[in-house]
Amino acid sequence: MNSILTSAQMRLADQHTIEVTSIASIDLMEQASSAFVTAVMQLYPDKNTSIVVCCGTGNNGGDGLAIARLLQVRGYDAITVWIARFNSYESDDFAFNLSRLYHTPIAVTEFFPADQLPDIHQHVVIDALLGSGLNKPLEGDWLRMAQHINQANRQTVAVDIPSGLRADGAIPEGEYTVRAHEVVTFQRPKLSFFFPESANSMDAFQVVDIGLDEDFIESLPSDFGLVEAADIQRIYRKRKPFSHKGTYGHALIIAGSTDTMGAALLSCGASLYSGAGLTSACIPKEGLVALNASHPEVMYCSWADLPYTWGSFDAVGIGPGLGKACDNLPTILTYSSKPLVVDADALSFLGGKTALLKQLPLHSILTPHMKEYDRLFGPHGNWWDRVQSAREQAVALQAIIVLKNRYTFIVLPDGTVRINPTGNPAMASGGMGDVLTGMLVSFLAQGYDPQEAAVLACYLHGAAGNQLVAAGMAVVPASRLIAELPRAIASVGI
Ligand SMILES: NC(=O)C1=CN([C@@H]2O[C@H](COP(=O)(O)OP(=O)(O)OC[C@H]3O[C@@H](n4cnc5c(N)ncnc54)[C@H](OP(=O)(O)O)[C@@H]3O)[C@@H](O)[C@H]2O)[C@@H](O)CC1
Numbered sequence: 001m002n003s004i005l006t007s008a009q010m011r012l013a014d015q016h017t018i019e020v021t022s023i024a025s026i027d028l029m030e031q032a033s034s035a036f037v038t039a040v041m042q043l044y045p046d047k048n049t050s051i052v053v054c055c056g057t058g059n060n061g062g063d064g065l066a067i068a069r070l071l072q073v074r075g076y077d078a079i080t081v082w083i084a085r086f087n088s089y090e091s092d093d094f095a096f097n098l099s100r101l102y103h104t105p106i107a108v109t110e111f112f113p114a115d116q117l118p119d120i121h122q123h124v125v126i127d128a129l130l131g132s133g134l135n136k137p138l139e140g141d142w143l144r145m146a147q148h149i150n151q152a153n154r155q156t157v158a159v160d161i162p163s164g165l166r167a168d169g170a171i172p173e174g175e176y177t178v179r180a181h182e183v184v185t186f187q188r189p190k191l192s193f194f195f196p197e198s199a200n201s202m203d204a205f206q207v208v209d210i211g212l213d214e215d216f217i218e219s220l221p222s223d224f225g226l227v228e229a230a231d232i233q234r235i236y237r238k239r240k241p242f243s244h245k246g247t248y249g250h251a252l253i254i255a256g257s258t259d260t261m262g263a264a265l266l267s268c269g270a271s272l273y274s275g276a277g278l279t280s281a282c283i284p285k286e287g288l289v290a291l292n293a294s295h296p297e298v299m300y301c302s303w304a305d306l307p308y309t310w311g312s313f314d315a316v317g318i319g320p321g322l323g324k325a326c327d328n329l330p331t332i333l334t335y336s337s338k339p340l341v342v343d344a345d346a347l348s349f350l351g352g353k354t355a356l357l358k359q360l361p362l363h364s365i366l367t368p369h370m371k372e373y374d375r376l377f378g379p380h381g382n383w384w385d386r387v388q389s390a391r392e393q394a395v396a397l398q399a400i401i402v403l404k405n406r407y408t409f410i411v412l413p414d415g416t417v418r419i420n421p422t423g424n425p426a427m428a429s430g431g432m433g434d435v436l437t438g439m440l441v442s443f444l445a446q447g448y449d450p451q452e453a454a455v456l457a458c459y460l461h462g463a464a465g466n467q468l469v470a471a472g473m474a475v476v477p478a479s480r481l482i483a484e485l486p487r488a489i490a491s492v493g494i
């Protein structure tokens with residue numbers, strides 16, 4: 001897992017690297033700038049590309065100056081530098097890099113507050129105005145400069161972070177930032193990149209290694225970690241040669257109603273294709289023909305039989321398309337001591353029912369999307385607040401909260417958060433969450449503990465979607481994703 005640092009921790013890592021490895025801070029800036037330039041050269045290999053580098057006077061601006069020089073050394077001849085001299089401050093490394101720039105043919109123009117900014121004719125803008133040192137919203141000349149860059153509507157690449165975007169904390173609605181097509185960020189992604197509000201500031205990011213001390217970074221206490229393929233390799237257990245259906249557990253999906261039987265079928269299919277030894281469906285009887293036609297492997301369990309058969313299930317999920325039958329949830333909670341997966345209608349049913357929420361078996365998995373989350377725990381004005389609230393709720397309920405979005409936040413009972421990187425907009429269609437629920441129940445049934453099951457299911461769900469997009473699909477229906485699950489699992493190990 002890749003820990004994600006706050007900007008204060010990033011500064012610590014910066015200082016630590018300088019002290020321990022005896023690298024001078026100016027050389028660290030050079031390493032960062034060189035890594036940035038390598039990324040830019042891949043984005044714009046044509047060395048005739050005209051580029052304007054817009055620099056502040058702190059270390060982000062210092063990076064910008066070094067980037068301009070290094071691009072020129074690597075053969076890019078159409079480089080212009082603008083410096084925003086909007087106050088008297090300049091960092092030492094900025095000043096040093098400015099003196100280096102005067103030995104090059106690069107044209108440097110400094111803008112003071114009263115100056116008019118010329119039109120931007122260049123093909124690419126490199127945004128090095130402000131970085132992780134941002135401590136207030138853009139205003140005055142800084143705001144005008146950011147607006148000028150955005151209005152030029154050129155290809156914009158931000159150094160470390162789009163100027164004006166904060167690295168962590170709530171992103172207030174309407175906060176103005178430079179709008180970057182690509183962010184080349186140093187060493188670790190910034191936490192704010194994973195919040196939907198950052199979509200106003202950036203389309204994509206890539207992380208470049210600038211040589212900070214990785215052991216030190218990983219030793220810092222971090223509440224947020226990015227799930228990596230290596231985590232999935234570590235968690236996933238290969239199927240054994242002498243195993244049989246009993247080895248992989250019995251999953252029960254309680255779902256569906258007359259009008260929403262498809263949700264139940266999708267969950268059951270996902271359980272089956274994720275490898276549960278047996279999958280049973282507790283659905284309204286009128287869904288049986290459809291169930292047998294779509295997934296003949298799945299068995300049926302009636303509501304009347306549930307109290308007697310409950311002990312035979314290794315994991316239970318409840319909620320997709322369940323409708324009115326949610327009224328049975330209080331009874332179900334009296335049966336269960338094992339963790340449940342609670343989704344969709346069952347989550348809405350639990351909204352505001354604090355006493356019932358507290359009856360959930362320990363380490364149950366709740367899988368709300370944003371609206372379901374707010375229905376459960378009250379409205380939140382932004383994603384930062386929602387995630388902080390989910391951390392408190394996960395600790396209070398000793399539950400795992402899978403807060404679904406482009407980047408799903410898997411919030412663990414100790415209040416720490418795992419961020420799932422996989423998935424894509426081709427998956428943004430109805431039924432996708434029902435598939436995730438089936439996968440979660442399946443992995444629980446196979447004996448993964450709830451935290452492992454949550455990480456595994458979210459990662460493989462998105463990985464299956466990514467595989468289908470890579471194979472040429474622009475849209476991925478949920479039923480198609482199910483069929484891809486075995487291949488996504490195979491990519492981890494057969
Ligand atoms: N950490 C690392 O690993 C490495 C980091 N590196 C680079 O350093 C960057 C961080 O640099 P940094 O700390 O000098 O801050 P930076 O963003 O340039 O701001 C400077 C000054 O701006 C001011 N200011 C703030 N907000 C403002 C606003 N809204 N409007 C107006 N002014 C505002 C504020 O001054 P104040 O207002 O407090 O007087 C602040 O002091 C980082 O993003 C990366 O690019 C790499 O070189 C090497 C490795």
Ligand SMILES: Nc1ncnc2c1ncn2[C@@H]1O[C@H](COP(=O)(O)OP(=O)(O)O)[C@@H](O)[C@H]1O
Nearest residue numbers: 369404405406423424425428430431432433434
């Ligand atoms: N743009 C996207 N990028 C990544 N994952 C997505 C995207 N859109 C949807 N998903 C995933 O699809 C699922 C949607 O869940 P949900 O909204 O509950 O769907 P439904 O209720 O229709 O079954 C979540 O797991 C979410 O992470």
Ligand SMILES: [K+]
Nearest residue numbers: 127130161163
């Ligand atoms: K920047």
